[in-house]
Amino acid sequence: MHRYANPARFLRLAKAILPYSSGLAVLLLGSGLWFALVGSPADYQQGDSMRIMYVHVPSAWMGMVCYVAMAVLSAMALIWKHPLADLLARATAPVGAAFTLLCLITGSLWGKPMWGTWWVWDARLTSMLILLFLYLGYMALIDAFDDPERGSKAGAILALVGAVNIPVIKFSVDWWNTLHQPASVVKMGGPAIDPSMLLPLLLMAFGFKAYWVTVLLLRGRAEIAAQKIRVLRLAQVHASSRGE
């Protein structure tokens, strides 16, 4: 693990992976969109409104995956003081927040015609909203201190504390009576979704993943550069105060 502690190594890795992840994202999202909107049938009870699922579910999955990554990276930063972990956690937070927001908005647009309402305070929707607040809280906390290291530490603790929300989101539809329906894909007994609809869903899901990797690599590079700039500026201040 400490092999990758070296930012130079990360940057080399990023450079190598970036063209592939972005190419894959374009391919998967492009074909996914076609299958989602054109190349798949409408649902027997929800009609064409069900097509919203092809953006709603991948957003939800990525919102949760991103948070788990953020929590794991935070643990690595707190426990092993891994220098890159902090930077990558900061990098991924806004992306996760965007996914979660997208999940809530598309869910609302789907809920209005199907359920008859834009929003309900059931366990699934409420815990997803809490996830969004956790992201926003994290993003505010990491920049709230003059010393970025203190901010990172505070954010890391918030990320870890909030991680308990992830199993709550996943199992909310099983543990409590909710308006949101139970799981269709990851459940005992196999997916409850027709193969012709599973295909666009998986294409979009993996497309979202490839997109996330791409954006994360870019933002990771930006965070590393920002860190170096901070250090250089600090060194310059010391140098000039020593009268060099």
Place this chain on the structure above:
Amino acid sequence: MESLHALFAMGGYAGYVWPAYGISVVVLIGVLVVSVRQVRCREAELERLQGPRRERRGSPAGAGS
């Protein structure tokens, strides 16, 4: 074409499906654009800061890694 019309109509749910996809595209592209701009801006600034120092000292001072 009839199927193009069907595509736009989305079985009567057009007012929900197209905004959902529209917002998704806007957000995903938006996050990408912001991230690309941020990387370019920061790496350019790093170049600027490292350039003159490299000439003076021969190698950047550790960069804190």
Place this chain on the structure above:
Amino acid sequence: MTRKQRRLYFVLLGLVALGAASALILTAISDSLVYFYTPSDLVGKPQPEGRRMRIGGLVQDHSVIRDGKSVTFVVTDLTHGLPVTYAGILPDLFREGQGVVVEGKMGTDGTFLAAEVLAKHDEKYMPKDVADALKKSGQWKEPKAN
């Protein structure tokens, strides 16, 4: 033990404590986290008059009666049924045998006065022709009551 190990233990301990505390709190308030009660939940539990609540279940087959501006139907969880009256517009997906959640209060005569009716759909996704084929071959599985 090293400082690093001590840090690890503290973090783990903190997380375990937090997890336990959350679990306890969640079980304690679980009742109010429930989005709806089932008709069976109400049996034998007299509800205070005028208390707003939500009941969920299936729309009982052949129970929907439209009467001018209002409609009556029965919400069932396949064990107990609850009669409901509603004076608004029903959602698209509302139909007999389909999931439903009604919000309102219990009336004096044992009928639930719904202020809002929401349709609840199951987690199955399939094209219309697959659904038709399943129904024809007698393999169609009715939705569960919650």
